[in-house]
Amino acid sequence: MADYHKMWEGLGMDLATHDQLCAALPPAFEQVFLTQKDRPQGMDYFNMVIAEVHGLRIQELLDHKARGGKIIGSFCIYVPEEIVLALDGIMVGLCAGSEFWVPAGEQVLPRNLCPLIKAGIGAKVSRTCPYFQSVDLVVGENTCDGKKKAWEVLGDIAPTYVMDLPNTKTAAGFALFRKSMADLVAKLEEVTGNRLTFDGLLSAIETVDRKRAVLQRLYETRKAPKVPISGLDMLLASQVAFYDDASRFISQAAALAEECEERIKSGKTVFPEGTKRLLVTGTPIVVPNWKVHKIIETSGAAVVVEENCTGTRYFESRVDMSKASTVEELVDAITHRYFDRIHCACFTPNEGRADDVVRLAREYRADGVVGLNLSFCTTYQVENEKVRKRLQSEGIPFLALETDYASGDEGQLRTRIEAFVESLRD
Amino acid sequence: MVFAYALFKTATDGMILHRRLRELGVKDDICPTPRHLADSCGISLRFDAIAAGAVREEAGRLGIPIELVVQRP
Numbered sequence: 001m002a003d004y005h006k007m008w009e010g011l012g013m014d015l016a017t018h019d020q021l022c023a024a025l026p027p028a029f030e031q032v033f034l035t036q037k038d039r040p041q042g043m044d045y046f047n048m049v050i051a052e053v054h055g056l057r058i059q060e061l062l063d064h065k066a067r068g069g070k071i072i073g074s075f076c077i078y079v080p081e082e083i084v085l086a087l088d089g090i091m092v093g094l095c096a097g098s099e100f101w102v103p104a105g106e107q108v109l110p111r112n113l114c115p116l117i118k119a120g121i122g123a124k125v126s127r128t129c130p131y132f133q134s135v136d137l138v139v140g141e142n143t144c145d146g147k148k149k150a151w152e153v154l155g156d157i158a159p160t161y162v163m164d165l166p167n168t169k170t171a172a173g174f175a176l177f178r179k180s181m182a183d184l185v186a187k188l189e190e191v192t193g194n195r196l197t198f199d200g201l202l203s204a205i206e207t208v209d210r211k212r213a214v215l216q217r218l219y220e221t222r223k224a225p226k227v228p229i230s231g232l233d234m235l236l237a238s239q240v241a242f243y244d245d246a247s248r249f250i251s252q253a254a255a256l257a258e259e260c261e262e263r264i265k266s267g268k269t270v271f272p273e274g275t276k277r278l279l280v281t282g283t284p285i286v287v288p289n290w291k292v293h294k295i296i297e298t299s300g301a302a303v304v305v306e307e308n309c310t311g312t313r314y315f316e317s318r319v320d321m322s323k324a325s326t327v328e329e330l331v332d333a334i335t336h337r338y339f340d341r342i343h344c345a346c347f348t349p350n351e352g353r354a355d356d357v358v359r360l361a362r363e364y365r366a367d368g369v370v371g372l373n374l375s376f377c378t379t380y381q382v383e384n385e386k387v388r389k390r391l392q393s394e395g396i397p398f399l400a401l402e403t404d405y406a407s408g409d410e411g412q413l414r415t416r417i418e419a420f421v422e423s424l425r426d
Numbered sequence: 427m428v429f430a431y432a433l434f435k436t437a438t439d440g441m442i443l444h445r446r447l448r449e450l451g452v453k454d455d456i457c458p459t460p461r462h463l464a465d466s467c468g469i470s471l472r473f474d475a476i477a478a479g480a481v482r483e484e485a486g487r488l489g490i491p492i493e494l495v496v497q498r499p
Contacts, residue, residue, distance in 0.1 A: 001433050001464045001493075023461035034455050034472070044444065047456035051469035052437055 004055045007062065011133035018128040021100050022054065025288065032290045036230055036297075038270050040263070042256030043233050049240050053287075057243065058130045064090055065134070070192045073135035075120055076143055077309045077342060078165060080334050082319065083185055085246070086204035087192040093242030094138070095129045096120035097289035099405035104128075108153050114376050115404040116286065117146045124158055131243065132158070137191050139184065141165050143346040144379055161187050169339070169347055178335045185331065201330045205319045207246050212315035214253040215241060219312070221260035222304045223364050227277075228263035229256075230270050231303025232293045238310050239287040276301040276424045279366040281357050281387065282373040283380050284309035289405055292372055295414050301421045305364040307357050308372075309344070317341035345379035353383070354390040361396050367424045368397040370417070375404045397424060430475040432485065433464055433493040440469040443481075443490050450484065452477050463495050 008015060029050060033039075049057070061071050072084045073094045084091040095101070096119045105113075105122030123129035132138075141163040142148040151162045163180045166173030185196055218237065221228050237256065241249055263269070278301050285293070285308065293303055306312065319337045324330045343352035361369055369391055373380040384400050391398040399420040403409055432454075434440040440456065447454050454473035463470070473481060475496045485492045 001459065001466055001468050002436060003466045004468075005466060019461070022467055026458040026460045029458050030472070034457060041448070044441075044456050048437060048441060048469050051456060051458040052467065053458075055467045056437055 002055060004058070007059065008054075008130060011058075011130050012127060013130060013133055014127040017126055018054075021098070021128050024098075024100060025050075025053075028288065028290075032294050033232065033236065036232065036270065038268070039233060040229055040256055040259045042252070042259045043229075043236070045252040045256075046233070046236050046240050049244060050236065050288075054130050057245075058134060060245065061090060061092070061131075061134045065136070068193075070136040071134050072188070072191075073132065073138040074140075075116075075138075075147070076141045077314050078141055078143065078338055078344070079139045079163065080181065080184070080338060082201065082204045082208045082334055083181070083188060083196070083331075085207060086196055086201040087188050087194045089188065089192055090245075092131050092135065093286065094120055094131055094135070095123045095287065097239075097286035097405065099407075101126060101128070102405065109150060112376055113150075114144075114146045114283075114374050116284065116374055117150045119405065121150055121154055124154065135159075137161055137187075139163060143344065144377075146376070165346070166339075167346065167348055169349075169352075173347075174335070174339055177339050178332065181331055181335050196327055198325075198327050198330065201327060202321065205321060205330065205334065207250075209318045210250050211241060211246050211253075212318060214250050214257060215315040217257045218253055218260065219305065219315075221257060221264060224264045225365070226264065226267055226269035227271055227275075227302055227304060228260040228269060230297055231280075231306075232290060232297055235285060235290065235293050235303075235306070235310070236287075238306075238314065239285075241314070242287075242310075271302045274300075276367045276421050277304045277365055278302065278421075279305050279307060279357065279361050279364060279369045280311075280372050281307040281353075281369060282371050282384075283377050285372070286310060291405070291407070291410065292370075292401065292403065292413065292417075295410060296370070296417055299414060299418045299421055301367075301417070301424075304366060305360050307353075307360050312356070312360060313342050313344070345383040350383060350386075354387050357387060358390065358394050358396065361391075361394075366396070368399065368420065370420070371398060371400040373400075373402050375402055428475040428496065428498070429472050430478045430481070430494060430496045431460065431463060432471040432473075432481055433459055433495065434469065435491055437469050439490045439492075440471060443485055443488060443492070444471055446484055446488060447471070447473075447481065450480070452480055452484075454481070460497075 101119040101122035104126035105118030459470040
């Protein structure tokens, strides 16, 4: 077995506490993923990535730094990966999906705060995340009040830059977002020591758009009446997309998509006849949060699509480069891609989200929609009412759930989900 | 079922053996190594302990050093 302790020590990690974190992952992974039947063979790669999540990939990042490259951490899909990549940076979505980190986060943040924020900050406070220890810069954003203030705390213990994002989808909002992009370019040029070029940015856009396209292709297979891959496995693949090498991920995800497409042709499915199909919408589901997907998929239902930041919002739209012939025009195009089509509840109004939920529910033949929101997330929880009313008008059943990362409410969640699934039966 | 785990020096070794076992029809899963079996992170192959002999034999044929551990219930 490769011994990564020296590497972790070199990153300034708390090895004893990190060992406790590492002890929790293997049994959780086996219980969540390896109890499933007929998983696609293509999931082997993603199993390996998770098994080596604090090993091989960290070594790759450190090798990149040794060659002069920079690692940029982020927590939000509004941070443009294309620009980081164009400046020879690697962007990684930082860990924020485990209850393990929440107590450390609560040392510096209030308890009544989003668990994702607490876990993210806690991962750094506890020095138990090698990704966090590896980054040269964290790019935050003021999408919500919780994050806006949390960056002030993070800034004391990690190099942090905050993008100023708009709250409205207006001309003024776009102008602010466009300026924030320009400011981010300047900051990243300073950090990386590289200049943004037309060819470099074009290539980066093409790479990131290919990643989006392969995720779209994988998701499309879940529209089939006989679903070839579980929602849990698709969630794992999506989560890996946020920190894996882009080219390798594209290749492996394409192989998985091809296998799923073959399964559709042969009628092979991972769910028994009569399994109800659910769309999950709401707050992001980041690694290693697999809790609600597991409960849903062991309660007689399948998650066939996710309308959230770790789902369709991450990949559905592309950059329209057709009218761009300069760096500035490419940055305009990138800004439009992020501003126009990502319908996050941090914007007001946010009618586009309800439209997306209804559209996806129809496309993926969902029998019902689960609104899954993290505790203390004001924006998404308040927006739930709009989503509920819209779904009611469309005749689509809806279940609203609020939870965090702890396991204490799994029984209650299961009871409510089972009752909801039962209500969907003819 | 009683599970056994094969531990490896490198992830590449583990993936090579996994592919070979799949060709032979030996059912196994790639998984994170249980922490009580090793001090560091990395991949293991988990399989029915009944197949331990076959796994050891194939690893030997491929020249892949492994450590086999049977997980007693």
